[in-house]
Amino acid sequence: GEDVEQSLFLSVREGDSSVINCTYTDSSSTYLYWYKQEPGAGLQLLTYIFSNMDMKQDQRLTVLLNKKDKHLSLRIADTQTGDSAIYFCAESMGGGNKLTFGTGTQLKVEL
Amino acid sequence: NAGVTQTPKFQVLKTGQSMTLQCAQDMNHEYMSWYRQDPGMGLRLIHYSVGAGITDQGEVPNGYNVSRSTTEDFPLRLLSAAPSQTSVYFCATYPTGEPSGNTIYFGEGSWLTVV
Numbered sequence: 001g002e003d004v005e006q007s008l009f010l011s012v013r014e015g016d017s018s019v020i021n022c023t024y025t026d027s028s029s030t031y032l033y034w035y036k037q038e039p040g041a042g043l044q045l046l047t048y049i050f051s052n053m054d055m056k057q058d059q060r061l062t063v064l065l066n067k068k069d070k071h072l073s074l075r076i077a078d079t080q081t082g083d084s085a086i087y088f089c090a091e092s093m094g095g096g097n098k099l100t101f102g103t104g105t106q107l108k109v110e111l
Numbered sequence: 112n113a114g115v116t117q118t119p120k121f122q123v124l125k126t127g128q129s130m131t132l133q134c135a136q137d138m139n140h141e142y143m144s145w146y147r148q149d150p151g152m153g154l155r156l157i158h159y160s161v162g163a164g165i166t167d168q169g170e171v172p173n174g175y176n177v178s179r180s181t182t183e184d185f186p187l188r189l190l191s192a193a194p195s196q197t198s199v200y201f202c203a204t205y206p207t208g209e210p211s212g213n214t215i216y217f218g219e220g221s222w223l224t225v226v
Contacts (some may be wrong), residue, residue: 008151022130035141037146040222042218042219043201045213049212073196088153088154098169099154099156099203099215101146101154101155102153103153
């Protein structure tokens with residue numbers, strides 16, 4: 001989606017941390033999401049954050065939200081080969097019934 | 112994904128053929144939508160419905176038709192398939208109102224190739 005931007009590729013070594021970034025433009029977004037898509041599979045909700053929060057942690061995943069800069073990031077600690085996938089950020093629009101997705105970031109985990 | 116069923120999972124069509132992608136849900140969700148996924152472009156909204164009898168266009172509606180005669184079903188019709196419609200299609204549902212938290216459900220996806 002043109003309103004939500006992500007870098008297309010990220011390559012990390014197994015065991016390192018991965019940080020996937022996303023910028024959005026709609027300041028009225030109320031929820032922001034991270035989805036994972038493995039090859040040939042559907043979308044798996046990883047985590048989400050409400051817009052009045054600035055951080056959420058869930059096991060190896062940490063989401064940071066900078067509302068001033070409209071920047072969202074997903075940090076994956078101790079990245080494993082099973083984390084190789086495409087990661088999408090998405091926002092739900094205030095007052096609307098739509099999700100807007102980013103372009104997706106392909107994460108490649110190398111041994 | 113429990114509650115949202117998409118069929119078929121894979122389909123190959125010839126240019127000019129028509130077909131319908133099916134989406135069915137048993138969660139009594141008012142809101143249903145169709146997205147297409149293309150490399151480097153993320154998911155883009157095709158059509159959506161906020162309840163039975165109500166449909167509206169999304170970002171990329173051309174070449175697609177929808178109807179919502181029941182709460183449970185939201186079929187997506189390709190009237191005359193074109194190679195540009197080769198894509199992965201996802202159906203999504205959630206309760207009335209703004210999608211919030213983990214209340215959004217996606218189907219497993221339908222891989223469509225138009226030759």
